[in-house]
Amino acid sequence: MTDYHYDCIVVGSGHAGSCAAISAVQAGCKRVLMVEKAPEDWVGGNGYFTAGAHRTVHGGLHDLLPLVQNVTAEQVNNIDMEPYTTNDFTADIMRVGANKPNPSLVKAVVDGSRGTIEWLAESIGIPFVFSFNRQAYVVDGKQKFWGGMVLGVDEGGKGLIAAHRRALAKHGVEVWFDSPVTQLLTDDGVVVGVVVQRDGKDIQVHAPATILAAGGFEANREMRVEHLGGIWERAKVRGTPYNTGDGFTLVKPLHAKLTGDWAGCHSTCWDAHAPSDSGNRILTNQYTKSGYPLGVMLNSKGLRFVDEGEDFRNYTYAKFGRAILEQPEGWAFQIWDSKGAKYLRGEEYGEGIVKRIIGETLEELAARLVDEGLEDPSTFMHTMTQYNNAATQPNAAQRWNPAIKDGVSTQSSPSTRLDLPKSNWALPIDEPPYTAVKVGCGITFTFGGLAIDADTAQVLSDGVGEADSKPIPIKGLFCTGEMVGGLFYNNYPGGSGLAAGAVFGRKAGRSAARLLGIGHS
Template sequence: MSTHYDCIVVGSGHAGCSAALAAVKAGCTSVLIVEKAPHDWVGGNGYFTAGAHRTVHGGLQDLLPIVRNVTLEQASKIDMDPYTVEDFTEDIMRLGQDKPDAKLVKSMVESSREAVEWLARIINVPFILSFHRQAYEVNGRQKFWGGMALSTEDGGKGLIKAHMKALEKAGVEIWFESPAVRLRAEQGTITGLVVHTDGKELNLSASSVVLAAGGYESSSELRAKHLGSEWEKARVRGTPFNTGDGLAMAQAVGAKLVGDWAGCHSTCWDANAQAEAGDRELSNQFTKSGYPLGIMVNVYGQRFVDEGQDFRNFTYAKFGRQILLQPEGCAFQVWGADMVPFLRKEEYGDEIVQKIFAGNMEELADKLLEKGLKDKECFLKTVRNYNAAVQNHRAEHPTLAWDPTVKDGLSTQSTAIALQLPKSNWALAIDQGPFLAVKVACGITFTFGGLAIDPDTAGVLSKETDAPIKGLFCTGEMVGGLFHNNYPGGSGLTAGAVFGRKAGGEAAKLAGKSVR
């Protein structure tokens, strides 16, 4: 057991692994990852993702060289628009209400394609085109939508497995059940880390420390403090070990806190999932993102969001909050038989979710009463009014066709009927039985508030001087200022790799071993 390292990384998630591997590739010869969790919980929140990476790309031909699941014949039947720097930037800023740090966004977006290439070529991350999540078959062709196309084989599990293999090959040590206690500092420079391991505190010296320990979403106390008391009942989607420790350590050495401390990534989550942690086997399968294909109602039978406001990957990160704010913090998703085949099997398979089927809407309402619905008549009225609004819109716009790969304009708003809360796209009448409903709650993924970093180096900024604290870097969900209020799906993993690479490269420079 050594007590000095070129670089110490706090956290074994995707961002931390990226930083550690980048440090080795840049020249560091001794790199250590310390992880609070036991080995069985390796991978942090990255393990629980679908492995989606949002990146700038030039279209299908640009991505084909780094994916593993597309034959030449398949490629000839795929439609995929390029996703530009301007597209990616606009999506982050639009969803963040123009509040994200523009320099941070620029750095992440412009480095995204290079980071994905690095993950594929250097780390051997098994990228695939995300047919199962980001494409629909239209007229015999697979059409990608929403700007995102990349995922990984076996989702987050496959992503973390690739990292573990690469770390072992690179000779990076990982200490599990070894929580970081505090940062060591001398005259404003970070010189190491105190770690609790094997029942005692151990002083480690290092040329640099990279913080990649996640946010505070797993702490009900901190959720209540920063997000609001209602967040105490949110279900934790991922690791139970992200309790804000890294943020507190950084704050203790004068780090600057920035970003949306009242905001987080949350989503529609299975109401029957456990509350305190994600499931290592089912992981992301508890997500329930099929709401654009139907409607969502609360326990009083009332709709509360515009299910067709935008593509799913632009709305799911904020709709969890809306569910949490409903009475009893839960809701029901409802579909007609025509939409059931479009629901993703990994989220709505028979063995994944408790399904509520009924031959007619009256029967469905009665069954929902047994699951928590409180106002049957209001629910039936909501569905009737919704169906009438859809049918009137279709009558006024007979040439519009339902298309889940574009914002198709099929809505509930016509000159005859306009609902107070519209469904702006993909609005089809729920009038074909058998009908299906599932009960959902709010699952919290990660928090948006975090540390201020230098966009070019990922160096943590000082609260006092606004300059980087020498020897201290940050990546992953601990970074503040990148997302606000909402975020475009797949951006988190990309950001973790981008700033992890920057941190690792700078760590090698501080260790005097940079090969660049």
């Protein structure tokens, strides 16, 4: 074998891994190597396929203005943005995770979010913007932000990874593509490097610190079936096809502690006609279909199956993919009339992006949906009639407001309320033309992962061989990104995944430098 020596090795070229590598250099590591099993054409992991949404604690509009690039002085007075506090962020993660997330991990992400966002913007050059198109509606002439999430990245994940690549080059990080890691090297239980397959050869790469940022197992059909269940074989992979759980195989000999929701994942409404086994590098996040709060969703039998208005989209979209997958045939229709359709985002629902089925009456729409798989138009019509009767309430149109949880529901009248409510934004679907889009389940990333120390991002062992069986740190090994377990259960607040990857990536890089005795902030 050929031997190489570095101060730090980062496994994975996505957002979290890039943050770790740059952090390590800034903390004092002189020679940092990033290894990526994918070819260079697939650089960026899942981060490339995102909208670049980052959730962070902030003090309101003027706190974040210095960090964004898409607001003029004239626009400032027309933006309505409430502060998002530490308590807000903490409560959102715990609430949507059914109070199961590890409190130490949650605290680390929340407390580190604002400083990390500033670091990303000022030190790495991430081009942050306010997400007007995704997280705000015009209400009374002002852009009203909702759902606690306000930051995106110019050009989404493409802009995010492009900025990282510039920063990696500036900081002198060496990057190897087409270089899968096949083994972790150890010396008396301490991780001292990796074995990499490169150009048909096995190469030993030594370093005091190795940082795993290799993603989850969402692109591995066998692992999806094993951990998530049989129906997940047919889920569509939203991002990179290279996240196949390799990182978890690497740590098995070390008895690394597995933790978190191994039966859960981030999954969302995804174009039913999208590719099955990987995302599209051009359209990326445009296959997302997140306009369901403005209408209703019906399955192939013509029945509703979720409360589309349960909460803001960014608190429900990561779990509704599962609900769709559990329906007959694993897909559903999203339905709007002209009132709702005018609010649909063009990048998701525009011409050339998605197949839209149109009808001038609901009966005509139902007939056309038969060709798309609707089994029973009469049940479809019965469902829509029941919904419209329950949604027809006095002054509903005047109270309807997509930027707040407006309480405009199907449950106002005892005589017409539905067994399955729509709790907010429930206007009748009664103004032609009527639009339908067929959606499936897109899997984004898996929630189960490795246990880490919340302060250092060091991987913990499962305590095998220890009398008290307590997790102990595995020296020389750190983890960030989607490989971290224990942070998300069942669901997650939109934008918190990229934020967490950056927070723990930054911590891991600093910890790597400390192993050399040179670590500094």
